[in-house]
Amino acid sequence: MSVQLNENGRELLNKIENRQATIGVVGLGYVGLPLAVEKARAGYRVIGFDVQQKRVDMVNEGINYIGDVVDEELKEFTAEGKLVATTDYSRIQEVDAVAICVPTPLDTYQQPDTSYVESSGKEISKYMHKEMLIVLESTTYPGTTEEVLKPIFEGTGLVCGEDFFLAYSPERVDPGNKFYNTKNTPKVVGGITPACTTIAAAMYSNVLEGDVHQVSSPAVAEMEKILENTFRHINIALANEMAILCNKMGIDVWEVIDAAATKPYGFMPFYPGPGLGGHCIPIDPFYLTWKAREYNYHTRLIELAGEINNSMPDFVIDRCMQILNKEKKALNGSKVLVLGVAYKKDIDDVRESPALLILDELEKAGADFNVVDPHVPSFRLNGRTIEPLQLNEELLEEADLVIITTNHSAFDYQLIAEKSKVIFDTRNALKEYSTDHAKYYRL
Known part of the structure; x- marks a missing residue:
């Protein structure tokens, strides 16, 4: 459908x-920096904004800190x-x-914290001008773009859809x-007005190879993002239960899922694990649960799924106790080797990682634990910094229990097996390996 644009x-x-x-990108984290690089690759001049001076300095020096960015490309674009x-x-x-592209975390009451979005909007509003497109990419509740950002920008006297263009x-x-x-x-792109959608879609079409799907409003785009992650959240909870x-x-349970996955229709395999991590699925x-209260609706399924997923680190600890009990040992004083602290395989991100909760419980129980993770040079636990060790025979042989919490490809699974x-494999990582040498347990 053709959209009429003003001058x-x-x-x-x-x-x-x-x-x-x-093109500007506000927030140079896991989302913003890869997007900035793609826009530079597409031929645009790009300015990245961030409140962290360290990040800004690293980008300007061509030093990459995000796994999905190619080091050489960042160096090339900054040098040029x-x-x-x-x-x-x-x-x-x-x-x-x-x-x-700024964070939208939850506060201590499990309510959305839009302060980063609001502060970014206020900073932009000080210097915005006519003929300008603004797109929010941060995951948030339906209504944020129109209810939070639009009033900030129109407070300048500029009119959305006429003077400037706003989309999600x-x-x-x-x-x-x-x-x-x-x-x-x-x-997916949804603008405040059809003109906003058209202009935002044109920008992404010029930058990305993937299709650009236009929807009727920012709220639709905001809701579809929540649906994507809620779909995974609930199905992972089912697998965990x-x-x-x-x-x-x-x-x-792994054999059960493999068997169910042979059905060519009506089933999509999801797999259990030690808990959910990252900044999205957990x-x-x-955000939707909070917003639903405004409409006097209680999202029971979402909250129940959250309870199940959040309980998995405790389930892992209970299993550890049961496994060690069979060896006539207590968790207190046992040597436990934890393989993987990142929240998923082959990345260095420990945000919301269930491994951190498991380590916290091991510490409370008095276990003598070591951690191995080839992707994470250090992490914080209970106020102190821990530097993971290198995997070797001695660590494996000394451990009373080896727990695989993250199934990194870099692990030598043959050596582990x-x-x-005694091995407790929460990721089914040793599926293809012989475990005859060890007492082997799966989630």
Whole structure:
């Protein structure tokens, strides 16, 4: 459908389509930095904004700190001046379009904390101008773009859809995914007005290889992002509950899932684990839970799934106690080797990692634990810094129990299977290996 644009819209669209626009990215983390690099690769001049001086300095020096970014590309774009970073928000005056990619965590009461979005919006509003596109990418509850950001920007006297253009396009990042990345993942875009949607979609079409799917409003785009992550949240909870029940019944849950996955329709395999981690799946569904209260609706299924997923670290500890009890040992004083502290395989991100909760409980129980993770150089636990060790035969042979909490590809699973005395595999990582040398337990 053809959309009529006013002069401001036509001028902006022309700059975007001809790659004459300067594009800003606010927040240079796991979402923002890969997006900034893609925009520079597409031929745009890019200015990255971040409140952390260390990040800004690293970007300007061409030093990469995000796994999904290619080191050489970042060095190339910064060296050529295609990508620069700054803490100075007054340079918003230089940009024609800006994407907001800041965190949206939960507070201590499990309520959305939109303070980063609001503060970014207020900083942008000080320096925004006509013929400007603003896109929020941070995952949030339906209504944020229109209810929180639009009033901030229109407080300048500029009119949305006429003077400036505002849209929501949810980030879709799967750290460690070998196939899908920022560039080739389809994008959903919903603007405040049809003109906003058209202009935002044009920018992403010029930058990304994936399809750009336009929806009727920011609220639809905000809701679809929550649906994506809630779908995974609930189905993982089902897999976890099946694992708990199968353990009680003496049935191998992994074999059950493999068998169910042979059905070519009506079933999609999800797998149990020691708990949920990362900044998306454990958090995003609760944005919707909070927003639903405004409509006097209680999201029972989402909250119940959260209870199940949040209980998995405790279930892992209970299993550890049961396993060691069979060896006539207590968890207190036992040597436990924990393999993996990142929340998922082949990444260095420990945010919300269930391994941290498991380590905390091991410490409380008096276990003598060591940690191995080839991707995480250090992490914080109970106020102190822990540096993971290198995996070796001695660590495996000395351990009373080896727990696989993250199934990194870099682990030598043959060595683990041959040198460990007792293994508790929460990820089914040793599926293809002989475990005849050890007493082997799966989640």
